[in-house]
Amino acid sequence: MAVGEFxxxxxxxxxxxxxxxxxxxxxxxxxxxxxxxxxxxAVSMDTLVGDIHFPSNADPELIAERALRVNLSDxxxxxxxxxxxxxxxxxxxxxxxxxxxxxxxxxxxxxxFNISLVGGDTTRGxxxxxxQVHGAVDPKKALLRGNANVGDSVFVTGPLGDGAAALAVIxxxxxxxxxxxxxxxxxxxxxxxxxxxxxxxxxxxxxxxxISDGLVADLGHICEQSGVGADxxxxxxxxxxxxxxxxxxxxxLQWALSGGDDYHLCFTVPTDKMKTFEALCSRHRLPATLIxxxxxxxxxxxxxxxxxxxxxxxxxxxx
Ligand code: ADP
Ligand code: MG
Numbered sequence: 001m002a003v004g005e006f007x008x009x010x011x012x013x014x015x016x017x018x019x020x021x022x023x024x025x026x027x028x029x030x031x032x033x034x035x036x037x038x039x040x041x042a043v044s045m046d047t048l049v050g051d052i053h054f055p056s057n058a059d060p061e062l063i064a065e066r067a068l069r070v071n072l073s074d075x076x077x078x079x080x081x082x083x084x085x086x087x088x089x090x091x092x093x094x095x096x097x098x099x100x101x102x103x104x105x106x107x108x109x110x111x112x113f114n115i116s117l118v119g120g121d122t123t124r125g126x127x128x129x130x131x132q133v134h135g136a137v138d139p140k141k142a143l144l145r146g147n148a149n150v151g152d153s154v155f156v157t158g159p160l161g162d163g164a165a166a167l168a169v170i171x172x173x174x175x176x177x178x179x180x181x182x183x184x185x186x187x188x189x190x191x192x193x194x195x196x197x198x199x200x201x202x203x204x205x206x207x208x209x210x211i212s213d214g215l216v217a218d219l220g221h222i223c224e225q226s227g228v229g230a231d232x233x234x235x236x237x238x239x240x241x242x243x244x245x246x247x248x249x250x251x252x253l254q255w256a257l258s259g260g261d262d263y264h265l266c267f268t269v270p271t272d273k274m275k276t277f278e279a280l281c282s283r284h285r286l287p288a289t290l291i292x293x294x295x296x297x298x299x300x301x302x303x304x305x306x307x308x309x310x311x312x313x314x315x316x317x318x319x
Pocket of ligand 1 (some may be wrong): 024028120121
């Protein structure tokens with residue numbers, strides 16, 4: 001990267017890191033970071049490639065928001081508190097206007113979630129953004145995928161299916177009015193990582209995951225790694241008002257089960273922790289909807305008012 005170009009990167013990305021434990025931030029060969037005592041470092045990375053994971057011509061502020069928010073969702077899924085992140089930026093050209101917007105979006109989210117940029121790398125090529133997030137978690141409270149048990153209740157933190165609907169709206173496969181358009185655009189570019197809720201679940205939830213690939217697939221990961229099955233109670237799945245207005249119930253349900261990009265948490269609570277959990281929910285107004293139960297079957301089953309149904313491309317069918 002030429003000197004002038006590097007100056008631009010410096011201008012937009014070199015900020016003093018304010019969060020915990022940054023002994024040395026951007027500007028040297030490495031950042032030097034102090035992990036909080038008695039905590040483990042939770043590390044996760046996601047790459048977003050232009051025109052594959054987002055439209056390259058989208059507003060750079062929104063691209064940055066989405067890139068950092070989906071990474072933060074992985075910290076939430078682990079029950080980890082955000083600390084630091086690094087940024088790998090591949091750009092077709094150094095565009096002052098683009099970098100300005102991108103850094104504004106990036107630091108807005110970083111401030112909201114109290115996470116600091118501590119380093120990165122900048123190269124030339126097709127637009128691509130890689131973020132690595134670092135968080136702190138009490139090893140006894142990490143929300144692993146592998147600890148669910150038969151009989152645990154299954155919860156989600158919010159409405160499902162909006163991610164898939166948002167994608168259809170962005171791809172112009174569906175026509176919508178202005179307020180629905182804004183709702184789904186916001187959902188797509190500004191998903192809400194469930195950090196605050198996740199930090200309450202440590203020591204209570206037996207397992208957790210964020211819903212990035214669809215409820216059935218992601219709950220399926222919990223089943224696989226825990227060696228148990230799960231029943232989903234279809235009539236209990238929370239759906240948003242805009243989604244209910246946008247499509248037929250069957251389509252909404254299909255998206256809620258197997259669309260991606262929802263970024264809500266799915267977690268399990270053992271029976272003997274339910275009282276504590278309910279008290280916690282009302283004290284902190286945690287968003288949690290009971291949607292199923294872990295079973296001794298092998299994988300995920302869907303029940304409609306108690307009857308098993310199978311998923312089809314457009315909805316579900318009774319056996
Ligand atoms: P090196 O040659 O040692 O890899 P670089 O010139 O790539 O160093 O980077 C110099 C400093 O700028 C490092 O501290 C690096 O972390 C930081 N940096 C480079 N690109 C970015 C970026 N996109 N975001 C944040 N920090 C960056
Ligand atoms: Mg480098």
